[in-house]
Amino acid sequence: MGNQPMIVMSEDSQRTSGDDAQSMNITAGKAVAEAARTTLGPKGMDKMLVGSSGNVVVTNDGVTILQEMEIEHPAANMIVEVAQTQEEEVSDGTTSAVVVGGDLLGQAEDLLDQDVHATSIEQGYRQASEEAKAILEEQAIDVGADDTELLEQIAATAMTGKGAENAKGRLAELVVDAVTSVADDAGVDTDNIKIETVVGGAIEDSELVDGVVVDKDRVSDAMPYFVEDANVAVIDDALEVAETEIDTEVNVTDPDQLEEFLDREQEQLRAMVDDIVDAGADVVFAEDGIDDMAQQFLADAGILAVRRTKSSDAAQIARATGAQVVGNVGDIEADDLGFAGTVSQQSVGGSQQLVVEDVEDASSVTLLLRGGTEHVVDEVERAIGDSLGVVRITLEDGKALPGGGAPETNLALELRDFADSVGGREQLAVEAFADALESIPRTLAENGGLDPIDSLVDLRSQHDAGQSSAGLDAYSGDVIDMETEGVVEPLRVKTQAIDSATEAAVMLLRIDDVIAAGDLKGGQIDGDDGGDDGGPPAGAGGPGGMGGMGGMGGGMGGMM
Known part of the structure; x- marks a missing residue:
């Protein structure tokens, strides 16, 4: 063959290898997390998603946002799958799972810059994930079918920050009544709960009908x-x-x-x-x-x-x-x-x-949901869907946790102690995992207009003092006992989010070679039309011209 190169790929193929491939995938995953980050918490903002046909969706539901964005980047889609899995398994916590996944990638990027091998990061992340789930199991609150008040608090927490929040007390009662009505010895079949929407009237006028x-x-x-x-x-x-x-x-x-x-x-x-x-x-x-x-x-x-x-x-x-x-x-x-x-x-x-x-x-029962406009009714329906799911899994598992960033802050504290017992460079990955979990209380503070550093310092101080249920009140900025205040979430929402985020981050980190059979279609990461507006973000499109995340027919340009 002499010095002639051997061509084994087609001329249209594109290949990105080594650090460039890792950087490209990490950047894409982080971009997805940033798109959903501002919707987290009771003061999270909404997104208006405009389709190519002109249909409009106004929501702050994480999985709905990511699905409507029509993301095409293959690495970014792995983070979208985190939200989809979270939605299918537990109905809630989609934004939290995506945010944690994005921060795990960000922390891993720093470790890679320090010459920590991706395999070491993977092993550390997996150890931290297993330890985190074990800690959450120990701290979980027992919930029974007769704990109506606690179940209503769990249902209301799932609606917090969404379009139905102003009427969440009334809707939480309806959700718990609906779930307990169809519950039997075999569990809860939510297929026996029909949701019917009616445009007109106030959200508070919603009612539960014993039948179809x-x-x-x-x-x-x-x-x-x-x-x-x-x-x-x-x-x-x-x-x-x-x-x-x-x-x-x-x-x-x-x-x-x-x-x-x-x-x-x-x-x-x-x-x-x-x-x-x-x-x-x-x-x-x-x-x-x-x-x-x-x-x-x-x-x-x-x-x-x-x-x-x-x-x-x-x-x-x-x-x-x-x-x-x-x-x-x-x-x-x-x-x-x-x-x-x-x-x-x-x-x-x-x-x-x-x-x-x-x-x-x-x-069989039917929830008749009312609202002043079609967009309001649609958002109420999404909130009710989340609430039905969390009440169902709470009854199945009998376990719950305080919200408001309390579990994540406590986990970060416990994992830093656990890291001391982990040898090798995996210890750095465990500590990075702890830092990534604190992205939840930090984001809650940012979205609430609070100083994230001051809020984290206050939270850590309370948890150091043994207040494991201390969380951040995004309205007042105070650190309060979330269990006492009735801000409660199912245990499985947290464990599933940790599982999904870890698996997605690890999978992306292990990719060191991206081979595309042809030019991958799609706009830049920020959803523009490829025009010269100063260039794409670092890594957007990546070496080799990898496709980005096209907005909805151009209607999402600049959202990120």
């Missing part, structure tokens, strides 16, 4: 609007004459043929309704359409019917009433029917809704 609320009304005014002791049929089929699979044409040469054709259609529709009547159904929820003639036959039989029911609503009704979803009207039998004490059409928030109540076979 469907945003539909009966298909004919001739049908009853109230049915008591109802046998309920859920049908994934249309009560219409089936269309042929191929194009057909019917030629009618005289009126008798037309009448015969219409009679045949009428007979088919009557046969469908007769099957429903013979099964004993009083109420029908059809996922497809209902022909006008079939509507009349159903009304004549005194049956309340709803057409084009959403599949999610149909599944909810089936779970609530014990009905079996029938795929073909002709196959319906009495055993397929469910039961509800009442099914009625009611006016809720100025719109007609079908309310299925007093169910026997399964517990």
